[in-house]
Amino acid sequence: MPVTLKDVAERAGVSRSAVSRTFTDGASVSAKMRRKVEKAASELGYSPNALASSLTTGRTKLIGLVSNNFHNPIFLEVFDLFTRGLQDRGLRPLLVNLTNETEPDNSVRMLRQYSVDGVVVASSTLPPAFARAFRDADIPVVHSFGRYSSSPQVHVVGIDNVECGRMAARELVKRGYSRIGFLGGPEQATSTQDRFAGFTEELAKHPELDVSHSYATAYSFEAGRAEMQRLLSEGKPIAEAFFCGDDVLSIGVLSAVQDAGLRVPDDVGLIGLNDMEMAAWENISLTTIRQPIRQIIRSSIELVEATLEEPDRYPEARLFPCSVVERKTLRPAP
Amino acid sequence: MPVTLKDVAERAGVSRSAVSRTFTDGASVSAKMRRKVEKAASELGYSPNALASSLTTGRTKLIGLVSNNFHNPIFLEVFDLFTRGLQDRGLRPLLVNLTNETEPDNSVRMLRQYSVDGVVVASSTLPPAFARAFRDADIPVVHSFGRYSSSPQVHVVGIDNVECGRMAARELVKRGYSRIGFLGGPEQATSTQDRFAGFTEELAKHPELDVSHSYATAYSFEAGRAEMQRLLSEGKPIAEAFFCGDDVLSIGVLSAVQDAGLRVPDDVGLIGLNDMEMAAWENISLTTIRQPIRQIIRSSIELVEATLEEPDRYPEARLFPCSVVERKTLRPAP
DNA sequence: TACCGATTTGCAACCGGTTGCAAAAATGAT
DNA sequence: ATCATTTTTGCAACCGGTTGCAAATCGGTA
Numbered sequence: 001m002p003v004t005l006k007d008v009a010e011r012a013g014v015s016r017s018a019v020s021r022t023f024t025d026g027a028s029v030s031a032k033m034r035r036k037v038e039k040a041a042s043e044l045g046y047s048p049n050a051l052a053s054s055l056t057t058g059r060t061k062l063i064g065l066v067s068n069n070f071h072n073p074i075f076l077e078v079f080d081l082f083t084r085g086l087q088d089r090g091l092r093p094l095l096v097n098l099t100n101e102t103e104p105d106n107s108v109r110m111l112r113q114y115s116v117d118g119v120v121v122a123s124s125t126l127p128p129a130f131a132r133a134f135r136d137a138d139i140p141v142v143h144s145f146g147r148y149s150s151s152p153q154v155h156v157v158g159i160d161n162v163e164c165g166r167m168a169a170r171e172l173v174k175r176g177y178s179r180i181g182f183l184g185g186p187e188q189a190t191s192t193q194d195r196f197a198g199f200t201e202e203l204a205k206h207p208e209l210d211v212s213h214s215y216a217t218a219y220s221f222e223a224g225r226a227e228m229q230r231l232l233s234e235g236k237p238i239a240e241a242f243f244c245g246d247d248v249l250s251i252g253v254l255s256a257v258q259d260a261g262l263r264v265p266d267d268v269g270l271i272g273l274n275d276m277e278m279a280a281w282e283n284i285s286l287t288t289i290r291q292p293i294r295q296i297i298r299s300s301i302e303l304v305e306a307t308l309e310e311p312d313r314y315p316e317a318r319l320f321p322c323s324v325v326e327r328k329t330l331r332p333a334p
Numbered sequence: 335m336p337v338t339l340k341d342v343a344e345r346a347g348v349s350r351s352a353v354s355r356t357f358t359d360g361a362s363v364s365a366k367m368r369r370k371v372e373k374a375a376s377e378l379g380y381s382p383n384a385l386a387s388s389l390t391t392g393r394t395k396l397i398g399l400v401s402n403n404f405h406n407p408i409f410l411e412v413f414d415l416f417t418r419g420l421q422d423r424g425l426r427p428l429l430v431n432l433t434n435e436t437e438p439d440n441s442v443r444m445l446r447q448y449s450v451d452g453v454v455v456a457s458s459t460l461p462p463a464f465a466r467a468f469r470d471a472d473i474p475v476v477h478s479f480g481r482y483s484s485s486p487q488v489h490v491v492g493i494d495n496v497e498c499g500r501m502a503a504r505e506l507v508k509r510g511y512s513r514i515g516f517l518g519g520p521e522q523a524t525s526t527q528d529r530f531a532g533f534t535e536e537l538a539k540h541p542e543l544d545v546s547h548s549y550a551t552a553y554s555f556e557a558g559r560a561e562m563q564r565l566l567s568e569g570k571p572i573a574e575a576f577f578c579g580d581d582v583l584s585i586g587v588l589s590a591v592q593d594a595g596l597r598v599p600d601d602v603g604l605i606g607l608n609d610m611e612m613a614a615w616e617n618i619s620l621t622t623i624r625q626p627i628r629q630i631i632r633s634s635i636e637l638v639e640a641t642l643e644e645p646d647r648y649p650e651a652r653l654f655p656c657s658v659v660e661r662k663t664l665r666p667a668p
Numbered sequence: 669t670a671c672c673g674a675t676t677t678g679c680a681a682c683c684g685g686t687t688g689c690a691a692a693a694a695t696g697a698t
Numbered sequence: 699a700t701c702a703t704t705t706t707t708g709c710a711a712c713c714g715g716t717t718g719c720a721a722a723t724c725g726g727t728a
Contacts, residue, residue, distance in 0.1 A: 001472065002446075002472075047443055047446055047447055048447065049447065049449060050447040050448050050449075051385045051388060051389070051394065051448060051449055052389055054385060055385070055386055055389070060385065062428075065429070070410060070411070070413065070414035070417075071410070071414070073407045073410060075410060076404060076405070076406075076407060076409060076410040076413075077404070079404065079410075079413065079429075079431075080404035080405075080431060080433065083404075083429050083430075083431035084431050084433060087430075087431060092428055092444075092448065093428070093429045094396075094426055094427070094428055094429075095399070095413070095417050095427045095428075095429045096417075096421075097413075097414060097417035097418050097421060099414070099418060109381055110426075112336075112381055113381055113382065113383065113384040114384050114385060114426065115383060115384075115385055138335065138336075221611065221612070221615065222611075251615075254617070255615050255616045255617055258616065258617055259616050277555065277556075278555070281555070281585075281589050282589045282592060282593050283588075283589055283592055283617060284617075
């Protein structure tokens with residue numbers, strides 16, 4: 001039913017190769033030939049089959065976009081930026097939802113079956129081994145928001161989560177809090193682990209402080225809210241200020257705190273991470289650490305594209321600096 | 335480099351057809367043959383090339399997922415449900431981000447080039463003609479959240495937006511508001527138009543009421559906030575209660591109202607539409623009309639799958655009922 | 669053992685394109 | 699007009715699979 005190369009060739013009275021050449025740029029076709037073919041093609045409404053051509057060219061222009069975070073609103077922006085960015089370069093995002101799955105095997109097999117040119121793993125929770133599985137299958141891969149390592153085995157683009165942990169700690173210390181809490185995302189998430197590591201490392205310089213920590217089960221509003229409710233219900237006094245693993249957690253925490261009749265920042269201080277759109281809303285006004293999402297995604301796309309050209313490119317880590325955005329959920333420094 | 339059918343056939347000492355058959359279910363292969371082939375295949379790490387086979391079978395299992403709403407958090411859930419649902423059925427979502435584009439031509443061409451088996455248009459703003467362009471190109475299509483019509487030309491799954499408009503109007507009348515406002519999404523969006531139509535139709539029964547309307551430029555927090563700020567800055571008294579086109583708009587409106595020092599629901603009443611997760615947050619507690627997202631998406635997937643089997647299936651509209659969820663942004667009925 | 673029908677297997681053509689190579693046509697110089 | 703050179707074109711093989719058909723094998727029965 002659909003019109004093929006052969007149909008166009010017959011209509012134009014030329015060989016199939018001629019038609020193929022007019023649709024591949026850089027090929028040698030005379031102006032006259034091109035006109036003939038284009039006329040026939042447009043009369044028939046022909047457009048070349050990308051998958052058939054991928055068989056011989058070895059390029060599908062498909063990029064696997066693998067993520068496991070479909071509950072954090074920041075990821076809507078992540079998907080928006082990734083899909084737009086890829087489209088603008090003529091690449092097609094094949095979306096893989098990894099919810100409830102932590103082994104790479106299925107995704108690797110599936111994306112190999114579809115001959116994707118490359119893969120972007122967009123996740124701050126999956127371990128480096130996950131992205132490595134793609135490289136081991138000879139699929140170019142970039143891990144966005146992944147764990148930084150001084151000797152990365154795959155390309156990583158993101159932030160230095162350990163440094164962010166330190167940054168949050170310094171901010172809380174500066175403001176004179178003495179009972180300080182870490183309320184992280186899932187304990188298995190690499191970003192949680194790294195932020196916690198930096199946080200405690202920095203606070204170890206201040207042994208007089210009382211430091212506690214706990215974990216939410218996910219990077220989501222509900223999980224943050226539930227974890228704070230649990231802390232409050234234990235009856236023990238909670239920390240004066242918390243570094244929450246992520247803005248959406250912070251906002252959940254905020255709602256639990258307010259429900260309990262406590263005031264922010266007077267009774268409880270909060271600092272988040274991400275600077276999502278909502279953090280700036282008037283009735284939230286979350287003090288947070290800004291993660292430069294747009295730059296990370298742009299750079300990820302550039303890197304994956306470069307890796308398509310040069311598959312054996314030496315693994316690289318690209319880190320972008322974060323900074324504190326001061327709003328209204330931490331008390332001022334004394 | 336990657337291992338092909340031929341490699342496996344040679345290793346197992348059988349014909350290529352034999353290998354092909356062991357990997358297509360329903361084909362005639364003896365147990366002995368199957369064992370031989372599977373052994374060779376697993377030794378070589380073979381997995382069949384889905385795109386090559388699509389050439390002869392005519393099925394790619396790719397489904398185009400087309401959307402233009404990457405700013406409304408509800409769509410993160412929409413993408414989550416769609417991708418999971420499609421994956422569970424062995425279908426692969428090829429995501430198309432339509433931001434800033436309203437013509438279907440590019441998407442149709444691109445998705446035809448990739449031989450998608452079907453398309454889901456997930457958008458409450460695009461007109462029926464958009465989805466029709468896919469059907470005109472002989473691509474099975476389902477329009478999710480699209481405009482209902484008594485004689486649909488393509489499959490539509492969603493809600494009766496006109497009825498939702500009526501429902502909101504009845505709710506506001508019931509509570510005794512006399513100055514009533516409609517604050518919709520973009521004026522071109524079909525959902526905005528339909529909700530407004532139902533809303534005014536119902537209010538026409540109460541000529542004593544003072545009804546006004548205005549539009550935000552997008553279904554987003556910022557747009558809702560900006561539009562309410564504009565209304566407030568005009569100096570004229572604003573309505574006592576608003577039907578906002580969508581929850582995320584309502585929340586933007588809410589923040590502008592609170593910034594202005596007004597109290598909800600005492601000074602201003604709000605009713606939204608969607609019942610997104612955030613609407614239930616304690617510090618928002620939005621009274622809203624619940625749209626059954628999960629059912630709509632599940633049904634859309636079932637319908638698109640059915641249409642793959644039966645491309646000439648008669649166009650169908652599937653509508654799901656909505657209901658008011660009462661929280662704290664409307665005053666109680668007198 | 670010979671014969672019959674049912675299964676299983678391989679051959680070869682095909683899906684919709686691309687591309688190396690050699691033949692054909694066009695171009696330019698003399 | 700001739701010839702050398704460059705450009706354009708078609709042939710045919712190939713990409714990685716599938717499938718109709720006929721030949722080969724199998725199992726059972728007479």
